[in-house]
Amino acid sequence: MVVAASAYAQDAQQGQAAATEGQQLQRVEVTGSRIATANLESVSPVTVVGAKDIKLEGTRSVENLLNNLPQVFADQGGSISNGSSGTATVNLRNFGADRTLVLVNGRRLPAGSPRNTAADLNQIPAALIKRVEVLTGGASAIYGSDAVAGVVNFIMNDNFQGVQLETNYAFYNHQQNGGPVADAVKRRNFPLPDDKGADGKVKDANLLLGGNFADGRGNAVAFFGYKKEDPLLQSERDFTSCSLDGFSSGNTFNCGGSGTSFPGRFFTAAGQRTVADANGNTRPYVAATDQYNFGPLNYFRRPSERYTFSSFTHYDINEQARLYTEASFHDDHTVAQIAPSGLFGFDASGANAIRYENPFLTPAWRRDLGLTAPGQTADALIFRRNVEGGGRQDDQRHTSYRGVIGVKGDIGNWTYDAFAQAGKVLYSETYFNDFSNVRIGRALNVVTGANGQPVCQSVVDGTDPNCVPYNIWSLGKVSPEALKYLQTPGFQKGSTSQTVQGLNLSTDLGEYGIKLPTTSRGVGLALGWEHRTEKLSLDTDTAYQTGDLAGQGGPTFGVSGQFSVRDYYAEARIPVLEKLPFADQLTMTASYRRSDYSTGQKTNSYGFGAEWAPVQAAKVRFAYQRAARAANVVELFTASGLGLFGMASDPCAGAKPTATLAQCQRTGVTAAQYGTIEDSPAQQYNAIFGGNTKLAPEKSDSYTLGLVLTPMRNLSLTIDAFDMKVEGTIGGMPASTTLTQCLQTGDPKFCSLITRDRLGSLWALPTANIIATNQNLGMRSTRGLDLGANYSMKLGAYGGLDLSYIGTVLDEFKSEDFPGSGEYDCAGLHGTTCGTPLPKYRHKIRAVWGTPWRGLELGVTWRHINAVKLDATSSNPLLNAEFEPADERLASRDYLDLVGQWAFHKNLTLRMGMNNALDKDPPVTGVVAAVFGNGNTYPQVYDAMGRHIFLNLTAKF
Numbered sequence: 001m002v003v004a005a006s007a008y009a010q011d012a013q014q015g016q017a018a019a020t021e022g023q024q025l026q027r028v029e030v031t032g033s034r035i036a037t038a039n040l041e042s043v044s045p046v047t048v049v050g051a052k053d054i055k056l057e058g059t060r061s062v063e064n065l066l067n068n069l070p071q072v073f074a075d076q077g078g079s080i081s082n083g084s085s086g087t088a089t090v091n092l093r094n095f096g097a098d099r100t101l102v103l104v105n106g107r108r109l110p111a112g113s114p115r116n117t118a119a120d121l122n123q124i125p126a127a128l129i130k131r132v133e134v135l136t137g138g139a140s141a142i143y144g145s146d147a148v149a150g151v152v153n154f155i156m157n158d159n160f161q162g163v164q165l166e167t168n169y170a171f172y173n174h175q176q177n178g179g180p181v182a183d184a185v186k187r188r189n190f191p192l193p194d195d196k197g198a199d200g201k202v203k204d205a206n207l208l209l210g211g212n213f214a215d216g217r218g219n220a221v222a223f224f225g226y227k228k229e230d231p232l233l234q235s236e237r238d239f240t241s242c243s244l245d246g247f248s249s250g251n252t253f254n255c256g257g258s259g260t261s262f263p264g265r266f267f268t269a270a271g272q273r274t275v276a277d278a279n280g281n282t283r284p285y286v287a288a289t290d291q292y293n294f295g296p297l298n299y300f301r302r303p304s305e306r307y308t309f310s311s312f313t314h315y316d317i318n319e320q321a322r323l324y325t326e327a328s329f330h331d332d333h334t335v336a337q338i339a340p341s342g343l344f345g346f347d348a349s350g351a352n353a354i355r356y357e358n359p360f361l362t363p364a365w366r367r368d369l370g371l372t373a374p375g376q377t378a379d380a381l382i383f384r385r386n387v388e389g390g391g392r393q394d395d396q397r398h399t400s401y402r403g404v405i406g407v408k409g410d411i412g413n414w415t416y417d418a419f420a421q422a423g424k425v426l427y428s429e430t431y432f433n434d435f436s437n438v439r440i441g442r443a444l445n446v447v448t449g450a451n452g453q454p455v456c457q458s459v460v461d462g463t464d465p466n467c468v469p470y471n472i473w474s475l476g477k478v479s480p481e482a483l484k485y486l487q488t489p490g491f492q493k494g495s496t497s498q499t500v501q502g503l504n505l506s507t508d509l510g511e512y513g514i515k516l517p518t519t520s521r522g523v524g525l526a527l528g529w530e531h532r533t534e535k536l537s538l539d540t541d542t543a544y545q546t547g548d549l550a551g552q553g554g555p556t557f558g559v560s561g562q563f564s565v566r567d568y569y570a571e572a573r574i575p576v577l578e579k580l581p582f583a584d585q586l587t588m589t590a591s592y593r594r595s596d597y598s599t600g601q602k603t604n605s606y607g608f609g610a611e612w613a614p615v616q617a618a619k620v621r622f623a624y625q626r627a628a629r630a631a632n633v634v635e636l637f638t639a640s641g642l643g644l645f646g647m648a649s650d651p652c653a654g655a656k657p658t659a660t661l662a663q664c665q666r667t668g669v670t671a672a673q674y675g676t677i678e679d680s681p682a683q684q685y686n687a688i689f690g691g692n693t694k695l696a697p698e699k700s701d702s703y704t705l706g707l708v709l710t711p712m713r714n715l716s717l718t719i720d721a722f723d724m725k726v727e728g729t730i731g732g733m734p735a736s737t738t739l740t741q742c743l744q745t746g747d748p749k750f751c752s753l754i755t756r757d758r759l760g761s762l763w764a765l766p767t768a769n770i771i772a773t774n775q776n777l778g779m780r781s782t783r784g785l786d787l788g789a790n791y792s793m794k795l796g797a798y799g800g801l802d803l804s805y806i807g808t809v810l811d812e813f814k815s816e817d818f819p820g821s822g823e824y825d826c827a828g829l830h831g832t833t834c835g836t837p838l839p840k841y842r843h844k845i846r847a848v849w850g851t852p853w854r855g856l857e858l859g860v861t862w863r864h865i866n867a868v869k870l871d872a873t874s875s876n877p878l879l880n881a882e883f884e885p886a887d888e889r890l891a892s893r894d895y896l897d898l899v900g901q902w903a904f905h906k907n908l909t910l911r912m913g914m915n916n917a918l919d920k921d922p923p924v925t926g927v928v929a930a931v932f933g934n935g936n937t938y939p940q941v942y943d944a945m946g947r948h949i950f951l952n953l954t955a956k957f
Contacts, residue, residue, distance in 0.1 A: 029106065031133035031153040033589075034142060034526035035506050035573050036415060043589050043609035044623045045706055045720040045786055047071065047134040047806065051157070054129055056848065056859050056899050058913045058950040060168055060204050060227060062121040062129075063088035066152065067940060068863065070808035070842035071136050071786065074932045076116060078229065079939035081299040083931035084336035085116035086396035086429075092136055093782055094813060094838060095149035095726060099629055099698075101139070103153040105326065107500070108143075110423030113398055114494035114538035114559070117632045120425070123330045123400050125225045125308045127166055127206045130157045136786070137722060138627030138702040140605035141591040144530065144567050148627045148700045148726055158312035158326070160210030160221045164956045167205045171198040173914075174237065174946025177921050180253045180886070181936060182238040188255045190293060193236050200232040200301055200945055206308075218315035223308070231303035231335070232945060235296035240935035243295035244926035251885045253926060257291035259681040260344050263475055264384035265290065267678075269370035280362030280474035291681055294339035297391040300935050300945065304334040320411055326404035326421075336394040341434045341487075341551035342386040343472075345764045352441040353377035359454045360446055360471045381764065386435060388478045389487055392551055393432040400425045413511040417504040424497045427538070431490035435550040436543065439486050443470035490549050492556070494538035502530040516576055524573035535562040536633035547642065547766065554642020554686065554766060561637035565630070569593035585613040595628070599636070603628035603697050619708040621720075627702065631695040635730050635774050640690030642769060646683055646832050646930035647736045648872065648881055650762055651743060653679035658882065663743040666751050673760035680763040683832070684930075685770070687735040692774040700726035706786075718788040725781035732772030736833065737817045739770060740878075778816040779823075785809040787843075800850040807843030824878040830890060830938070831871030833879055835929040837890060837941050839866035855903030859913075860896070865942065867892040870927055883927070890923035895943055911952040916943040 029036045032044045047069065059065050063077040075091035076084065089097035089112065097118035102109050104124065112120025132154055139147035174196045176182070185192055204227035212219050234240035245256025259265050263275035265285050272285040307330065314324040348354050354361070356371040369378035406419030442458040446469045449455035456467035468485040471477035509515070510522015537560040542548070547555035570592050577586035589609040596602050609623035651657060652664035654677070661674045669677065706720030733753075739762075742751040753772075757765035789805040813827045826834035841864070848859040868890045872881040899913030922942035928934075937944055 031103075031106075031151055032135045032139055032142060033573070034504055034528060034571050035524040042135070043587075043611050043621050044135055044137050044139075044625075044704055045621075045718065047136075047788070049132040049134070051130050054126060054132075055901070055911060055952070056846075056913075058170070058897070058899055058911070058915055058948070058952075060126050060170065060202060061088070062124050062126050063090070065126065065132070066090050066121070066134075068844060069134065070806060070844065071134065071150075073838070074836040074938055074940035076118070077940050078304065078334075079301050079934055079944065080931060081302060081336045081934060082338045084302065084334075084394065084396070085113050086332070086334050086336070086394075086398055087112040087116050087118070087120040088122050089116065089118040090121060090152055092134070092149040092152070093724060094836070095724070095780060095782075098632065099146065099148035099726070101143055101147040101151045103143070103151060105156055105158065106153060107404060107419070107421055108498065108532075110400070110402065110425055110498035111496035111534065111536060111632070113425060114427050114496055114536050114634070117496070117536070117634050120398060120400070122306060122332045122398070123308075123328065123402070124154050125206065125223060125310065127225060128156050128208070128223050128310055130155045137623060137704050137724065138605075138607070138625030138700050140603075140627035140629070141569065141593045141607045141625060142571065144532070144593065144595065145565070145603070145628060145630045145697070148629045148698065149724070156310070156312065157208070158221055159219050159314075160208060161212060161219070162210060162957055164208040164954065165205075166208075166952065166954045168203070168950065168952045170202040170948060170950040172196065172200040172232070172946045173198060173919070173949055175919055176238040177919070179239060179921065179924075181240075181242070181244065181924055184244070184253045184255045185238065185241045188242060188289075188293070190242050190255065190296075191235075192238050192241055196236060196946065199230070199236060201230045203228050214315065218313070221310075221312045223310040225306075225308040227304075227306045227308075229301070229304045231299050231337070232301040233296060234298045234300045234935045237300065237935070237945070239921055239924050239937070240295055240300060242293050244924070244936050253886050253924070255293060256681065256926065257293045257295075258339070258385070259287070259291060259678075260342055260383040260385050261285075261290050261292040262385040262387045264343075264382065264472055266368075266383075267381035268368045269378065270368040273368050275473065275475055278475045278477070280360075280364060282364045282368055287681065292339070292385050295935065297337065297339045298935065299335075299337045300939065302334045302336050304332060306330065306332045317407075319409075321407050321409040324404075324406055324408065326402070328402045329400065331397070331399045333395075333397045336396065337391045338394075339391055340386040340389055341392050343382045343384040343435070343440060344550050346382045346437070346440055346550070347765055348382055348444065349379035352445065354380055355445070355447070357448070358444075358446045359448050360469070360473045360477070362473060365473050381759070382472075384472055386433070386483070386487075389433050389483050392434055395430045395432060397428045398425055414505055414507045418502070420499075420501045422497070422499045425495060427492070427494045427496075429490075429492040431492075431549065433487050434490060434552065435486050436488035437548050437550050439467070439488065440470070440550065442467045443482060443486055444472075446470075488543055488549065490543045490552070490556075491541040492538060492544060494536070494558070497535045498532065500530060500532045502528060504528040516574075518580065519575040519578035521575040521578065523575070526571040528567075528569050530567040530569075531564065532567070533562065533564040534633060536560070553644040553684075557639035557641045559634060559638045559691070561633045563630075563633065563636075564598045566596045567593055582614045583612070584616050585611065585619070587611045589623075595630070597630055599630070599693075601630055601697055603630065617709060617711050621704070621706045621708065623704045625702045627700045629698040629700075629730075631697070631730050631774075634691065635695060636691050636693050638689075638691035640688055640773055642766060643687055643689045644684045644930075645687045645735045645770075645772070647685055647739075648683060648832050648927065650677070650679050650685065651739075653677040653761065659743050666742050666746045667739065667754045668756040669760050677760040678764065680761070685735065685762045686766070686768045687732070687770045687772045689732055690773040695730055695774060696728060696776050698726055698728050698730055698776070700724065714792045716788075716790045718786070720786045721783070722786065723781075723783040725779065727779045728776040729778055729780060730774055731777060732774055733777060734817055734833070735770035735772045737821065738772070741821070778818045778821065780813070780815050782810070782813045784811045797852060799852045802848045802850070803846070805843065805845045807841065810838060810840045813838050822878055824874065824876045826871065828866070828868055829871040829874060829879070830868045830929065831879075831927055832929060834871040836932045837865075837868040837938055839868050839892075841866040855909075857901050859899040861899075863895040863897065865893045870925070872927075887925050887927050890925060893920060893923065893942055895920060907955055907957055909954045909956075911950075911954070913950055915948040915950075917947060919947040
């Protein structure tokens with residue numbers, strides 16, 4: 001792994017060698033600037049990951065490659081199941097994937113999915129990457145909207161000659177290490193898995209073809225790839241074999257689960273009851289033993305199958321014009337499986353009330369329901385898991401097409417690049433094994449038919465002749481026919497599309513005499529224009545739109561919309577001093593972009609910077625960027641609908657609420673309900689989410705100040721301080737914040753957003769919700785240090801050694817939910833408010849030994865992630881809450897990766913290695929943030945599945 005300083009040093013050495021041989025220096029464009037220079041230097045810090053480093057990683061997943069960088073935080077990926085979008089995204093500085101711009105060869109990728117507009121990294125084949133350039137800090141003035149947190153630019157191998165075939169095989173090898181979760185599993189008599197010799201297997205193969213044509217004036221490259229990943233269930237690891245209780249007991253973890261249980265949780269006139277046996281007897285529901293262990297059926301890593309194709313062609317029409325094209329395709333199919341559906345608080349009242357005449361009701365049930373005579377009905381609230389039908393499966397498919405055509409070259413002293421590109425992503429989803437709420441009501445309304453057999457009332461009256469009775473009142477009485485009737489698929493389909501037309505011009509004004517007398521270099525200038533159109537549509541079927549699917553948490557509405565933007569931008573690089581005492585080099589930079597959106601919004605982004613090298617071996621660099629991000633189609637146009645949010649607990653729930661009666665009454669709790677409200681055992685509550693067409697663009701300011709030292713040719717050191725802030729963040733007011741503000745202040749602007757159901761809860765019935773539609777809200781800011789070092793040395797008869805280090809110190813990560821609400825700092829924390837772990841320090845240290853034995857290289861990498869605490873442990877009153885000692889801390893993790901590659905033939909190279917060679921389990925907790933938490937941990941942050949062993953064979957001709 002290299003940083004910009006060492007890349008510059010290497011490139012400069014190569015350039016000097018080329019100049020010695022009389023060759024012309026090649027001008028290149030580094031991420032963060034449109035002005036091509038003879039080296040890879042940048043006023044802003046750029047981390048560069050080269051092709052060799054990528055191969056040594058042993059990962060065939062672009063998301064995992066990036067997640068290993070200290071500047072990158074967890075986001076969507078293959079280890080997310082509940083809440084998966086089916087995509088893989090990158091999140092720089094934890095500002096969110098929508099604030100990270102992803103480029104391929106300097107040009108945008110389209111929105112990855114109508115369900116998640118961030119660019120989908122699955123479109124990028126890892127085997128085709130030449131290098132990855134990661135710029136952290138605003139770059140909207142250079143690249144436009146979305147570059148608030150930074151830019152990730154994938155430079156592809158687009159000028160290849162020959163034939164290259166790669167085959168790869170990887171798997172996880174894991175010894176069940178025991179520990180507090182395994183102990184909790186044993187106490188509940190749940191099954192524990194055996195050691196795993198090889199699971200979670202990954203197989204992929206790719207073919208790269210390339211060659212010159214037209215007497216060397218052109219080159220064409222074609223790439224074909226296939227990859228298949230096997231699923232891995234949470235039941236296959238002892239630390240995920242049960243879902244931990246969100247409220248552990250002291251220093252002991254306990255298995256918890258969901259109150260939507262099996263054989264059921266029935267709120268009746270006699271209290272909470274459940275089924276005792278096949279004869280329909282009943283007994284009290286006991287949460288400690290009856291909660292449903294939903295974890296084992298969840299995918300710890302989703303299965304996927306992916307096909308990719310890419311091609312790159314260029315042809316020199318003449319000395320002034322090169323025609324080039326790019327084309328890419330990917331088809332990714334994955335399944336996100338979570339625990340079975342069921343009756344998630346089915347409200348058996350009113351028209352759905354339970355009748356005395358139901359032949360499935362046993363005397364015990366009639367007693368508990370208070371039914372004593374024919375004609376009577378009883379109300380009940382039913383939570384029952386569909387264990388007979390198996391897990392819910394979200395079958396998702398993304399297919400993308402992207403093409404670029406352009407002409408670039410030199411006319412006089414001007415370099416130009418005129419291009420047009422188009423990208424489209426097709427999305428389809430089928431959700432299997434969910435229940436229909438309407439059919440639940442019909443299947444529970446059972447009477448005795450003319451033949452003396454149980455039959456649905458809807459069959460008798462003709463409203464639904466297909467109805468099949470659903471007998472949940474005794475164990476083992478649910479029929480396959482009833483499941484076939486109740487299990488209803490949901491369908492979604494949609495697409496995203498993007499078109500961009502652009503013209504970039506750059507020149508060295510020194511050719512026109514425009515330069516300062518204190519330097520030999522002229523002023524570099526870049527000018528450009530772009531026109532971009534973004535479209536998105538998502539259509540949902542009736543089952544989704546009406547909220548009929550019981551396991552979805554509410555309706556899912558379609559969305560459709562588009563916008564276009566015209567950009568005009570300019571950039572200047574001004575050499576000020578050169579070869580003077582205490583000023584071997586002083587260069588200033590400036591950039592500006594004006595964006596005009598069809599939605600009526602206009603933004604101005606700008607930046608300036610400076611590089612000062614008092615001597616050749618030391619350089620100070622500074623950059624400031626004002627960046628902007630306009631709302632995307634989903635944020636603008638999504639219809640409002642019911643969804644779920646995570647919260648540690650409802651302060652007004654339980655036998656001893658933590659909030660007072662007066663406070664809870666502000667949120668809609670009655671005196672009779674206080675102290676009797678059931679809390680959500682899954683820590684999930686209802687909220688109304690949706691778009692807002694009046695959203696203003698977000699604005700951000702970022703500062704970087706760094707020092708680059710190159711005391712010798714084979715050593716480079718970098719230290720860069722960063723300070724970034726984004727204001728007017730787009731999003732829904734956190735529902736938990738709305739609740740807290742209402743409890744504490746009684747302010748109607750918060751309390752009016754809260755509606756409790758007839759039980760007083762915020763989760764049990766669909767009528768409960770907190771409104772959290774999109775607004776321009778608060779602020780996020782972060783500051784810290786990025787550190788880097790590279791050193792190479794010759795060992796004489798023992799070969800050579802390359803050492804690299806990259807690390808990040810996170811000093812603070814502050815948030816303000818809305819203006820005036822107060823700030824809280826999440827650095828070093830994780831949890832229901834702070835979300836994914838934000839360790840205060842991470843590093844990656846690698847040593848590669850080029851042995852004296854021909855073609856053999858050996859490498860070792862040490863990855864470190866600092867410990868983090870639960871956000872509830874903070875003294876900040878906005879975070880502080882009750883917690884148990886067992887959940888207080890996620891311990892630090894150190895991972896050892898080993899790799900070797902052997903070029904045993906001039907055409908053949910074998911690579912093999914293991915990541916997490918010591919098979920370290922991830923830290924676990926009973927309190928994980930929604931979506932990015934899975935299996936009692938954060939598998940997008942930690943190596944959660946064990947020792948990863950990989951083999952690669954590359955044949956090149």
